[in-house]
Amino acid sequence: MGRPSEDELIAAYFAPLAGPSAFALRDDAAFLPQRPGHETVVTKDMLVAGVHFFERDPPGPIARKSLRVNLSDLAAKGAEPLGFLLGLALPGNWTEPWLKGFAEGLGGDAAVYNCPLLGGDTVRTPGPLTISITAFGAVPAGQMVPRAGAKPGDRLYVSGTRKPDWAASLAQLERAYLVERYLLPQPRLRLMEALRAHAHASMDVSDGLAGDLAKMLRLAGLTAEVSASGMPLSEAARKALAHSPALVETILAGGDDYEIVCAVPPSRCAAFESDAKVAGVPVGAIGTAVPGDAPPVFRDEEGRALAFARPSFQHFQC
């Protein structure tokens, strides 16, 4: 029995995920849904087996992570998901059960995040599985939160706790890290209204907090003193740090966070914190933006400056 053609595969696994403007994935192109009074923002993340996930990871979580890293970018911009395109390069050893699992994972998240499939392309690759997702979001006109908008005096916030499940020893921490690899990023979409209402600047942390904060501030000619003691650490992470202060580097500079870092003017901080609380997203103030072109300095609980061997995790670096 032959393997399904591209058209058969699309009809079987991906057409059920398609939004109403996608022509059941049977046209050369799709309409992009537009919302009156809104602007459309667009983002694209590419993921490669062996680089961004392991080839043997289960297909559902691979699919979900691929979509969620894009949704995390939309969240940082204050944009509500509109839909996405899927580019899928499949290696020769793909199987139908694998593809079924992939489509189910993708469809589950598309439903949860109200972000339908609009179209895409499926090709064969002699290399590793490669996934390229383009996601669209809607922002009320003029309200997109830029990466470059921080102002001197803005308070800097980071979402989430670092790390909710980290344990009390390095060995446990490393084990937890291995498990976390399989954990899916939680795009902070519930924070988007608070960001639009109050933040001057925002980005999603995907290459480690230290490096990404430096990027955001550099765009505005700013720097900061960041106090590790202000970081929203979980109890377990705090305990781990107390035992092994060197872990602070791992905690602050580790990649793959998918939290939001943002800059909020002092007059809006109370409202931002209150709106974030209502949205159910923990946020912690970690410092204040000041003019300067040096990278932000991170200080531990005793006020000592921390040095990062690896200030920013770059998937690209080779």
Add this chain to the structure above:
Amino acid sequence: MGRPSEDELIAAYFAPLAGPSAFALRDDAAFLPQRPGHETVVTKDMLVAGVHFFERDPPGPIARKSLRVNLSDLAAKGAEPLGFLLGLALPGNWTEPWLKGFAEGLGGDAAVYNCPLLGGDTVRTPGPLTISITAFGAVPAGQMVPRAGAKPGDRLYVSGTRKPDWAASLAQLERAYLVERYLLPQPRLRLMEALRAHAHASMDVSDGLAGDLAKMLRLAGLTAEVSASGMPLSEAARKALAHSPALVETILAGGDDYEIVCAVPPSRCAAFESDAKVAGVPVGAIGTAVPGDAPPVFRDEEGRALAFARPSFQHFQC
């Protein structure tokens, strides 16, 4: 000396290609330019070294082809290019001269087709070079030309001549094919107004005329008798066919065409042909759509039905 980081690479090679809504490629997302009274259509094509082009092809043409296959989809929908996103997975052996050539080719076509870079993602891959482009186009509201809109009685047209440079023997034809691999598709954007004004249905031919025409008609419950004698053959191709009638299969079913096939109601044929002529795009009427669910029958100059060993070229099939 270290290799440039992803950020340095983007700043050096891709930021100069960026459109005004792309934030110099330094944000998590970009605005999608919107045109009042227009709808936005979106398309995505993925290309893999060793599948869609050869790894040793020069970088400029690889970049241009990757953009043009997407522009060809926009052309078929009657959409004017607005911009594109670039997903680029680079193998470990990339060099800066290669990347410079790639960016120059891409920038050249972005300028020619008025289609600026809006954003994207650059990652490392242990596999082959993989390019995923998402292109956006604007169509006056309600005027997108669908793939599924053909009606019984519509005349079927194909753009271009098949093939301008094909020669008089199979050996020559094969040599020409090898050369043609390097030739770049010419997206038929100049045909877009004629398509919007007159066509019921349209698609771009990327998997061979025979298979793609079958796809377009099947969506509308139609079929057709296609006369090879009505095909807009170049003089060279006509000569080749006269010598080797078996070549008709190669000519009709070959992939990678990037011409437009469309369905035009009889009352609009004269206007369509005239508008296409003004636009400088050759079009030829090849048959008439009739109800039926069989694949279209192609007949040679003596009226014999042609059988295609490979009705549609699918890059995906493995």
